Amino acid sequence: MKNIPIDNVRNFALMGHTGSGKTSLIDSILFKLGQVDRVGSPENGTSVADWTEEEKTHGMTIWAKPFDGVYTAASRKIRRLVMIDTPGFADFIGHKICAAEITDAALITIDAAAGIQVGTQRAWKSAEKRNLPRGIAITCLDKDDTSFDDMLMEIKERWGDERCIPMVLPTSDGKAVDILNTPFSEIPDELKERVKSIKDHLIELAAETDDALIEKYFNGEELSADEFSEGLRKSVHDAHLIPVFATSVKADMGVKETMDSISRLFPSPHDYPVSCAEGNEISADEDQPFSAQIWRCFNDPFVGQMTFIRIYSGVLKPGMEVYNPVKDQKEKISAILYVDGKKTTEAQEAKAGDIVALTKLKNTFLNDSLCAVGSSIKFEPIVFPSPVTAYAVEPKNKADADKIGQALHRATDEDPSIRLEHNTETHELVLWGMGDMHLEVTLEHIKNRSNVDMTHHTPKVAYKETITGSGEGHYKHKKQSGGRGQYGECYIRIRPKSEEEPKWFLNKIVGGAIPGGFIPACEKGFVEGLQNGPLVGSKVINVQVELYDGSYHDVDSSEVAFKIAGSKALHEAIEKSSPVLLEPIMTVKVVVPDQFMGDISGLLNTKRGRILGMGPEDGLQVINADVPQAEMFRFCSELRSLTSGQGSFEMDFARYEQVPAHLASKVISDAKAAKEE
Structure with missing residues (x-):
């Protein structure tokens, strides 16, 4: 099933606002690909795409997941469609970014009843940022008061009248017409004039992609079928053409026609090389050295650690040894899996253009690269937005205290936009995410998968302290309790310091008032004193400390004594220097x-x-x-x-x-x- 030439592979991500029909469209496509025996539905919990407990509970896609299948298109050519379902809810944007980075095109879904929403615009921006070729599927045309033409007009106003062109049109009897693949004689009379006008515009767009074709077009010559087809594909790749498709999963309208258009218009992995971190272009050929990028990690309760990769060149087989240039480690390939939701199929090889999962990798994680031993091909790491919401978390009971660290680190390995912080100033374990829903789902997933129950609360603010004036401090540390005593005395001055000033500590001791060997001990005392301010016990910043005098004892002085003296003198000086909270x-x-x-x-x-x-x-x-x-x-x-x-x-x-x-x-x-x- 997987032995499809790379020219006939189409990798694309489905993106859009939450509830815009991405998952339903994938369920319908999987049915038409023969991957399932009935069309699943997210609404009733039967979706093949949204199969995890968390997705069923919340009724939305949470993780990016690949699906693929072999398809005989209207042109009779056998294609392989590889799709990645992505979350539409803003909190789970990290997975959408991953999908946009490792696929060759984007299919953006728009609910005809809801129109262009903020999630639609985010999806468009994600695709546009990477210059992804893209198409638009207008979904849910079975709903009341929906109009394909009204929605098309809104799309044209937003993204361009000349480039947003319908490729699948709805008919008055609830069917669909594929403009590229339906014979003109079979097009309903109501659409013939419109289809002819669209085709004339498409010929012009195809001709504009090549100087020879545009000359041919201006000379009144017809483009051959291959010239027309390849011209359209290049126009889609350059985003000069944004194909628009009319679909309704519930009415079974337009899905097959959309698959045919995608097969014909979207690029193959072989069409356009990708650049690696070193700036070299990697061609998606099987005879090139193996290279791949890791875009997702997932710990399956049955399979174990699964590492999802996009292969950019070469061939990968079980038993091969590969190299991780990011970690400077070699890995032995165990099993190669094609993943369709929760269904996995073991493969004897994977090649350029494939999106597969590997098992039992020891040192390879998200944003790492893999390549053939002897080469060092690395890909630019995927960049994620900074998290904006935080929970301070702790185990609900003592029994979970030992497991919480591992469970949280596993969650951050799996989700690129989750960050774990051990805040040494507030002494809290802080989990950062893209929103409350994101963090709630993460804790829920940890509970379901690792049986670790956690409570959470709003984190404390990591305040700091500084001074607004100058002050002096003095402390003599003298202790005698039989045997050798302790003695050290420090006189200091402090003042506010700007962040640009390089030196925070000035040694102004003259005449050996404090021997040079004890100066580092004084400095350690100052460092220690700055960790615990007088107002709320926070770190004190932007202070310059000047040690200008002191005394010592030939026998009783020690590093410990001067460290204590320095710390105590500093505390006294800070309290005299108008401390404030930052x-x-x-x-x-x-x-x-x-x-x-x-x-x-x-x-x-x-x-x-x-x-x-x-x-x-x-x-x-x-x-x-x-x-x-x-x-x-x-x-x-x-x-x-x-x-x-x-x-x-x-x-x-x-x-x-x-x-x-x-x-x-x-x-x-x-x-x-x-x-x-």
Whole structure:
């Protein structure tokens, strides 16, 4: 089944807003490919694509998953369609990014009843960012009050009248016409004039892809069938042509015709080489050295660790030894699996263009590369947005305490947009994700898979402290209790230091008041003292310490004594230097439709945010602001609520700023109360 020439392989990802019909379309395609004996449905839990417990529970796609099958197209050519179903919900964007990176095209689904939604635009942007060839499937045309032509007009207004061209048209009797493959004599009279006009435009688009063809076109000569077909494929590849397909899974309309058009128009892996990290182009040929990129890892309860790869060149067989140039490690290939949802088929080989899973790899994970031993082909790592929502997590019971670390690390290996942080300042284990739903599903998945139950709460803010004035400190550490004593004395001055100043410690000792051998011990004491400020016990930053005097004892002085003296002297100096509390400030980019600008600007103002600018971007409005991190922990859910799920945001750390006095006093009093408790 898999011995299909690479020229006849079509790899593409289905993308779109959540609920726009991606998964239903895949279920229908799998049925027509003969992979299943009935059309599954996400609504009733029978979907082959959304098969995990979490996906069934939440009624949405959560993980990107590959499916494939062999298909005899209308042209009688045998094609292999390799599809990746991707999540539409914004929280799971990491998997959509992975799919966009390792496929050759994108099919963007739009619910005819809902129109272009924010998830549609995100899908378009993901495909456009990588210059992916793309098509658009208008779905759910069986719903009341839907119109293919109205939806097509909206698409043309958004992405271009001349390039968004219908390839599958609905008929008045609920069927579909494939413009490229349906004989003109079989096209209903109601559509003949329209189809002729579209074909004339397609001939022009095909001719524009080649100087020789455009000359032929202007001379009034007809393009051959092969010239027309290849010209259209190149036009799709260059995004000069965006084919639009009319579909309805429930009415069984347009799905087969869409498959035929994809087979004819979408690129094959062989058509266009990819670039590796070194800048060289890799041609998708079987006779080239093996190379592949890892785009997903998953721990299956029955199979074990599964590592999903996209093969860009060469052939891979079980028993082969391959090289991971990222980790500088060799791996032995055990089993090669074709994966269709939860169904796996073992293969005797995989080749360029294939998307397969490998088992039992020891040192290879997401964003690594694999290549033939003796070569060092690496691919650029997939870049993911920074997570925006955090939970502080801890085991629900002591029995799970030993298992929580492994369970969380496994979750971060599997999900590229999950990040685990051991915050040494707040002493919390913090799980970062793209939203509350993302984190809730992650904890649910851990519970279902590893039987580790966790509780969570809003993380503490990692405050810092600094000084606004200058001060002096002195401490003599003297201890005598029989035998050798301890003695060390330090005099210091401190002042605020800018981040640009290179030196934080100045040794101004003269005349041997403190022997040179004890100066490093004093410095260690200062470092230790800066870790625990007087206000809330946070780290003290941007302070310059000057050690200018002291004394020692010939017998009793020691490194420990001077370390203690330095730390105590520093604490005294900080308390005299007007210490203040600092909080992390985040730079936030919020993207919302026009109608929500006022609500979101107001929300940011209530969160002590400073609006830096506003402006349009890709049909939406962008608000840039600086907001204290303490105000951002609930922002994701608040934004989704205010915008009905249409808003999104990115957030990155910018700097530390002083906490307003009235808020600082509460933070300080709460910290003291917690310490006493």
